[in-house]
Amino acid sequence: MVMGDLVREVDVAVVGGGPGGYSAAFRCAELGLETVVVDASRRLGGACLWEGCIPSKALLHVSAVLGEVERAKEFGVDFGEPRIALDALRKWKAERVVGKLARGLAGVAKAKGVEIVGGLGVFEDSRALRVEGDEPQKIRFKHAVVATGSAPSPLPGAALASDRVMDSTGALELSDLPERLLVVGGGYIGLELGQVYTALGSKVTLVEMTDGLLPGVDRDLVQPLARHCEKLFVKIRLGTKVTSLHEQGSQIEARFGEGDTVAFDRVLVAVGRRPVSAELGLETTRVRPDAHGFVAVDERCRTADPRIWAVGDVTGEPMLAHRAMRQGKVAAEAIAGRPAAFDTVVVPAVVFTDPEVAWCGLTESQALREGRPVRIAKFQWAASGRAATLGRSDGLTKLIADADTGRVLGVGIVGPGAGELIAEGALAVEAALTAEDLAATIHTHPTLSETLMEAAETLLRPT
Amino acid sequence: MPRPFVLPDLGEGLTEAEIVKVLVQEGDRVQEDAPLLEVETDKATVEIPSPVTGRVAKIHVQPGQTVKVGAVLVTFDEEAGRGGAASLGTTLARSAPPADHTTSATQQAPAATAAAATRGSGPVAATPATRRLARELGVDIHTVRGTGHGGRVSDDDVRAAAGGRPPASAQPAAQPVAPERPATRKPLAPVGAEAPALPRFEQWGAVERQPLSHLRRTIAERMTLSATLVPHVTHFDRADITELDAIIRRNVEPARQRGVTLTLTSFLLKAAALALREHPQFNASLDPAAGELILKRYCHLGVAVATDRGLIVPVIRDVDKKPLIELQGELAALAQRVRDGKATLEDLRGGTFTVTNIGALGGTGAVPIINYPEVAILGAARAREEPVVLDGRIVPRVLLPLSLTFDHRVADGADGARFAAAIVRRLERPEQLLLEW
Secondary structure (H helix, E strand, O other): OOHHHOEEEEEEEEEOOOHHHHHHHHHHHHOOOOEEEEEOOOOOOHHHHHHOHHHHHHHHHHHHHHHHHHHHHHHOOOOOOOOOOHHHHHHHHHHHHHHHHHHHHHHHHHHHOOEEEEOEEEEEEOOEEEEEOOOOEEEEEEEEEEOOOEEEOOOOOOOOOOOOEEOHHHHHHOOOOOOEEEEEOOOHHHHHHHHHHHHHOOEEEEEOOOOOOOOOOOHHHHHHHHHHHHHHOOEEEOOOOEEEEEEEOOEEEEEEOOOOEEEEOEEEEOOOEEEOOOOOOHHHOOOOOOOOOOOOOOOOOEOOOOOEEEOHHHHOOOOOHHHHHHHHHHHHHHHOOOOOOOOOOOOOEEEOOOOOEEEEEOOHHHHHHHOOOEEEEEEEHHHOHHHHHHOOOOOEEEEEEEOOOOEEEEEEEEOOOHHHHHHHHHHHHHOOOEHHHHHHOOOOOOOOOHHHHHHHHHHHOOO | OEEEEEOOOOOOOOOEEEEEEEOOOOOOEEOOOOEEEEEEOOOOEEEEEOOOOEEEEEEOOOOOOEEEOOOEEEEEEEOOOOOOOOOOHHHHOOEOOOOOOOOOOOOOHHHHHHHHHOOOOOOOOOOHHHHHHHHHHOOOHHHOOOOOHHHOOOHHHHHHHHOOOOOHHHOHHHOOOOOOOOOOOOOOOOOOOOOOOOOOHHHHOOOOOOOOOHHHHHHHHHHHHHHHHOOEEEEEEEEEOHHHHHHHHHHHHHHHHOOOOOOHHHHHHHHHHHHHHHOHHHOEEEEOOOOEEEEOOOOOEEEOEEEOOEEEOOEEOOHHHOOHHHHHHHHHHHHHHHHOOOOOHHHHOOOOEEEEEOHHHOOOOOOOOOOOOOOEEEEEOOOEEEEEEEOOEEEEEEEEEEEEEEEOOOOOHHHHHHHHHHHHHHHHOHHHHHHHO
16 A cells, blocks of 8 residues: 555644644543644644743753852852853753653653654645655544644845854754844844843844834833843844845844944844744635734634634734643634633733743733723832842832722733743733732732732722 | 424425434524534435524434424524524535534634623623633623622622523533444334244344444335335346447546546436336336326436445436436536435435446346335446357347336336336437437
8 A cells, every 4th residue: 555545534633733732632632532643843842842932941041040140249159150061051951851841742642642643734625634744644634723833934124044044943953152143133032042142152232123122011011121131232222123134254244224234143033923824735725814824713713614723823923832722722622512712811921031021911001002991000129028038129010900890900020030920910810800809818928929919909009 | 582493394205313413502502504413314414504593592302312303303592583484494405514523613603792892891800710611501701790899700690690501511412522322222114014023043142233223224114115015026138338338438538537437327327317208107106095106207316326324325306408427427426425424315305216236346137126106226237248149140249237127006017128128229329318318
């Protein structure tokens, strides 16, 4: 028999093995549905595990340790100059972090009976996938889940094919430490990786097209991060576009706007991500991606094609792994006939820089823009005992609450550990808690979590 | 107002159907025309769409259950100003997708609309668990008045809004995997003669009892009915199709370019249809009560199709009037629909005469049973090259064995022989086929 003739029948075929895909597949399997995952790299984890969240957080941890070592001098502790063994660092990241988690995922897949098929999944119609690659076959499915994720966008108008011009995937490989690094894009990826390379010894210049870092985030939350970045980076150029990149010998010359040209050893392009929905054969189904390539889904993550579901980055913003994972579970339960819905109120977001910035729900600027009647409480960490003991008083905790009911509608935090603290905020908003609920809950002393309680208390005082 | 929805009249010969799957849950809101249930009749698996837009108040049937026409399937709480006396007859004949695990396709749509309507006052003040409860109970949480602090909606508020309905997850339909069909131990419909009791086979060795599928049961009942009721008589003949065979071979490729695979069956259909014009008593049904023969002024031919589920006879309409290439294309599409279990009731009823070609499976002849209430059936076995004496010489000719089985109450042996000869003549002289259409 020719391999190409192999046709297998499954209940659910998941296209893409990232967080959205594997969450959907695992839940489908738990619900008794025969499920396969088709993934071009024949492994689970996707961009998150292999070239995104996980490796970047591993490197950011290193960066944080180096930052603490530097700060320790304030307490009278001097470790001397750190020496960084790049090989050992790469190996730790690849084996002890990514590799370990990958083996864990593969083990879960095996335990749940989810098979992973290596190859590019291309729809032939609303019932069948053709798998191209090493394991060519045809899969007939009752339901398919599109979980193909996203890929880094190239620099508009100035794309240059060169080893010295990296996207986030390339930057995380850490193939060398450039003396001078240009980071294009002041969003979370540019800031996180800019800080990593700075900590490891590169001189980083960051350019951002808009007039501030982290566009869309409340300015008071961005400010402590911006101040710190100003110290770390050689230069931050706001309101600046990179109009061209030229390879000149072993360096890249970048032109800023209509003005000066500066030479760098490497360039990191971090101007956003775009959905992966082309070349999936979706035209043979009733799924029609929009002009940006996003696939529209309803509350149950079902596309316009009743047999095809979609989760994760390919379905739109915010492109975050935890949103994809929740969607994956919703899609799986909906496929199994359960009354599931992605009716989630908040998708919390975290920038894992030093300091961390995290927010969820309604932002202050959004409330102002929409004229929502809200009350806002801000608690500066300068008044927090725990922040003082950490030597970090530059943080801020902010609550946005409904003016009438006191219901918490949004939370924003900047400071070390904000990424963990935001979980309480997300719970408060998702579960419709009021400021009083937060204020009346005992928070451990002395911790940074008290700042949420303190902020809530200020809301209870008569204005 | 509550509105009961009954199993509609499914047409000739169909008085009951087996519920294969219930696609909605109590409390679900459904749109008009959204699929409600899948039923299997003796002819097809059919998706029954909702006649109204409304809420499913009660489901009266379960998968595996056989229900009569007129039995209440579902009670709706109808939405004001919608629906009314929607007739199902027009919407029933739809192809049903093969079984899968999905339930209602539409249950979430109204919630999304409601969310849009209340935007601006913020997300609903309820925990994720309470919101899930509301979905399970079919309650639009945006319409629930919260009695808690700051208008918070509690589980009790949701339950009160649901009017004390039990959670939908308690219903068997919520099970992710389609429930096993219960083994029904229902006797076949009697046809007059009573079969004697079976011996105890266990005394000679181990046995296994397999419940009949709905289709198998139907075939059994209908064959028994026809064989018991109709005095069958069979006339055998052979057609020399050497010339026709050559024509088919020559035209396989041109036809393929038009997307059609040419087969002998379409010529058999055509020849039979044209011969039926000359012999209308074989395109008829007998009404013994009235003492009348009902001659049909239309020519819809059934074609026996073997599927892995059993024998199914889909019907091609107006065979006498259609060009052969169109006939062939229609036949291929119909056979595929039948094999895929996607045939509609319309595909399967209204036949006036049946052709069964078992040639692909070999054999030298077969005596089929008439597809009651038709009165005749043409069987074809495998065409083979055989030595034939022609003008005193032995020559190889392609011979097609045919059998015409008919209802002796309607016609006699001589009529049958003449009708069979009319078919044979057309097959032997394909130009006749050409001249006649």
